Amino acid sequence: MTSIRSLEFLLFLLFHHVYSEKPEPVFRIQDNTIEMGYCFGADYIVVYRSSPEGDQLLGNSSADTTPVTPPADLQGRIKINKQEFLLGLQIHGLTPMDSAIYRKECWQNQTLVSQLTQQLFVCNEEIESEEIIVKEEDAGTELLCNSPSMRLEGTSVRWYHEMYPNYKLTLFLDTSVSLEPLVEELQSFVKVKDKGALLVIDNSVLKNNLHLYCFVFKGKNCLTMQNMHLPDRSENRDVFASQDERMVLHCSSEGYNQYWETPFGKFNSSDQMQNEMYITTEDKDFSLVIPKVTDEYTGEYSCISSSREMQYYLVLCPVKTSSPHQKTEFEGRNLLLNCDVDQEDQTVHWYRRLKSKKHITELIHYSSDPMVSIPEDLIDRLTASKKGSSLQISNLMMNDAGEYFCVVLRDLKILENYPVDDYTDTEDTTGGDDLSVDQYWSESERCIFKQGTILIVKDQVPGTSPRANPPAAAHIIGSAVAVIVVLLIVVIVIVIAIKRKRKNSQEQRKSDELDTQKDGSTKKDDPSTKMLTNEC
Numbered sequence: 001m002t003s004i005r006s007l008e009f010l011l012f013l014l015f016h017h018v019y020s021e022k023p024e025p026v027f028r029i030q031d032n033t034i035e036m037g038y039c040f041g042a043d044y045i046v047v048y049r050s051s052p053e054g055d056q057l058l059g060n061s062s063a064d065t066t067p068v069t070p071p072a073d074l075q076g077r078i079k080i081n082k083q084e085f086l087l088g089l090q091i092h093g094l095t096p097m098d099s100a101i102y103r104k105e106c107w108q109n110q111t112l113v114s115q116l117t118q119q120l121f122v123c124n125e126e127i128e129s130e131e132i133i134v135k136e137e138d139a140g141t142e143l144l145c146n147s148p149s150m151r152l153e154g155t156s157v158r159w160y161h162e163m164y165p166n167y168k169l170t171l172f173l174d175t176s177v178s179l180e181p182l183v184e185e186l187q188s189f190v191k192v193k194d195k196g197a198l199l200v201i202d203n204s205v206l207k208n209n210l211h212l213y214c215f216v217f218k219g220k221n222c223l224t225m226q227n228m229h230l231p232d233r234s235e236n237r238d239v240f241a242s243q244d245e246r247m248v249l250h251c252s253s254e255g256y257n258q259y260w261e262t263p264f265g266k267f268n269s270s271d272q273m274q275n276e277m278y279i280t281t282e283d284k285d286f287s288l289v290i291p292k293v294t295d296e297y298t299g300e301y302s303c304i305s306s307s308r309e310m311q312y313y314l315v316l317c318p319v320k321t322s323s324p325h326q327k328t329e330f331e332g333r334n335l336l337l338n339c340d341v342d343q344e345d346q347t348v349h350w351y352r353r354l355k356s357k358k359h360i361t362e363l364i365h366y367s368s369d370p371m372v373s374i375p376e377d378l379i380d381r382l383t384a385s386k387k388g389s390s391l392q393i394s395n396l397m398m399n400d401a402g403e404y405f406c407v408v409l410r411d412l413k414i415l416e417n418y419p420v421d422d423y424t425d426t427e428d429t430t431g432g433d434d435l436s437v438d439q440y441w442s443e444s445e446r447c448i449f450k451q452g453t454i455l456i457v458k459d460q461v462p463g464t465s466p467r468a469n470p471p472a473a474a475h476i477i478g479s480a481v482a483v484i485v486v487l488l489i490v491v492i493v494i495v496i497a498i499k500r501k502r503k504n505s506q507e508q509r510k511s512d513e514l515d516t517q518k519d520g521s522t523k524k525d526d527p528s529t530k531m532l533t534n535e536c
């Protein structure tokens with residue numbers, strides 16, 4: 001499946017809906033409530049229900065008219081909502097009998113400014129929703145409509161999809177009409193099995209924020225409804241910036257209709273930005289650059305598109321020293337980084353921003369959760385002290401050059417343990433800060449400080465700094481020479497010792513022989529003389 005084809009498919013899904021004039025399908029479960037749209041800034045809202053006898057007026061929010069009497073079956077279940085600029089009409093206690101077409105009109109200055117027609121289906125029961133699990137190795141994913149009513153006589157299945165950016169329900173398979181998808185374009189992406197109870201959907205289509213629904217119908221009645229959705233792909237990250245720091249909030253260019261939601265508004269390209277921020281658009285990148293962080297930049301940032309949603313929370317953090325400490329190390333050596341954590345109740349996060357990775361901020365260690373996933377190149381090379389106050393990266397590589405920093409946070413666990421009526425005693429554990437139990441702890445209040453180190457990695461060219469780091473080969477030769485010299489000395493000493501020993505024992509033997517010859521006694525057996533000769 002080519003990516004162009006799946007793009008065509010997406011565009012098809014998108015426009016297919018936009019141009020359809022049919023009533024919008026809406027599904028509800030019985031006993032629930034439906035809100036018949038909203039009118040913004042209109043003078044009044046009027047709602048009708050279609051019936052074989054013609055339109056029935058359900059409500060008119062205008063204060064000038066006498067209250068409308070709705071049809072008998074809806075009496076006591078209709079409520080008009082007025083909230084400043086918003087007007088709406090609700091129907092409570094829905095029953096399957098309420099399934100029908102409804103029309104909402106918004107009127108302003110005696111003119112109809114907008115209208116919406118919806119087809120309401122009230123289903124008997126909702127089946128628990130399921131997450132769609134896409135396995136990369138398979139080409140397609142099976143989706144099973146999990147309804148006990150499926151086996152009943154005379155039932156049919158309807159499948160709808162709903163997707164970014166409008167999230168409107170669109171019917172794509174109705175087994176009472178056909179066992180093939182309703183539109184030809186879908187037929188190569190969707191295989192229908194088991195009379196429509198089972199679909200096999202091409203994985204290339206399931207990459208995008210897509211919701212699928214299956215409904216089991218008996219005639220015109222909806223028996224069950226089930227929602228199937230892809231896992232939530234949104235990601236959340238706290239970003240700890242210091243005053244005047246340049247920050248890059250990373251986001252890759254993916255999907256379509258991509259934009260950034262920021263505390264200054266919504267932007268989809270750099271042209272629209274009034275402040276100094278900009279979006280990098282080169283090379284599949286859609287990162288947001290903040291050249292100089294100040295207080296007004298703190299808050300939530302989201303990078304949103306059809307296929308991803310990434311959230312950042314920018315926090316301003318005090319710095320330990322005004323400029324980061326610089327460190328130079330050689331390739332192959334070990335790097336030791338320290339963070340001035342001084343208290344038990346502090347959590348330490350370690351981050352890096354590597355030159356080789358476009359200065360993207362990566363979390364590399366988290367003291368309260370050592371299992372946090374770390375970048376692959378650091379597995380086996382990273383060791384941290386128990387409290388995270390120091391970090392060692394072994395066998396440095398040229399690619400390790402960049403910025404490393406620790407962020408020290410107050411531990412939230414300590415706060416949970418606060419004695420409710422006596423928190424003066426706990427002042428010491430929180431660094432003497434005047435804290436109250438009820439105080440709301442935002443991330444910015446948690447951040448105690450940030451401390452950074454800039455690492456420069458030098459390669460092992462001989463002569464760059466021979467004394468600090470003698471090349472390995474020379475080192476080996478040096479030690480080999482030393483070993484040989486030591487061995488030689490040992491051999492010489494041994495040889496001398498053996499020679500002296502032999503000489504001594506020969507002399508001893510001679511004198512012994514002389515002695516024996518002199519007095520005939522056996523001095524040979526005297527242990528003391530033997531000992532003496534041996535000791536020489």
Ligand SMILES: *[C@@H]1O[C@H](CO)[C@@H](O)[C@H](O)[C@H]1NC(C)=O
Binds near residue numbers: 044060062064065
């Ligand atoms: C709703 O009320 C307004 C104001 O009284 C009136 O002009 C309008 O005709 C009414 N609409 C319907 C459909 O009853």
Ligand SMILES: *[C@@H]1O[C@H](CO)[C@@H](O)[C@H](O)[C@H]1NC(C)=O
Binds near residue numbers: 109
């Ligand atoms: C409503 O109508 C009046 C008079 O016809 C006109 O002056 C006014 O601008 C209109 N307001 C809107 C919001 O169209």
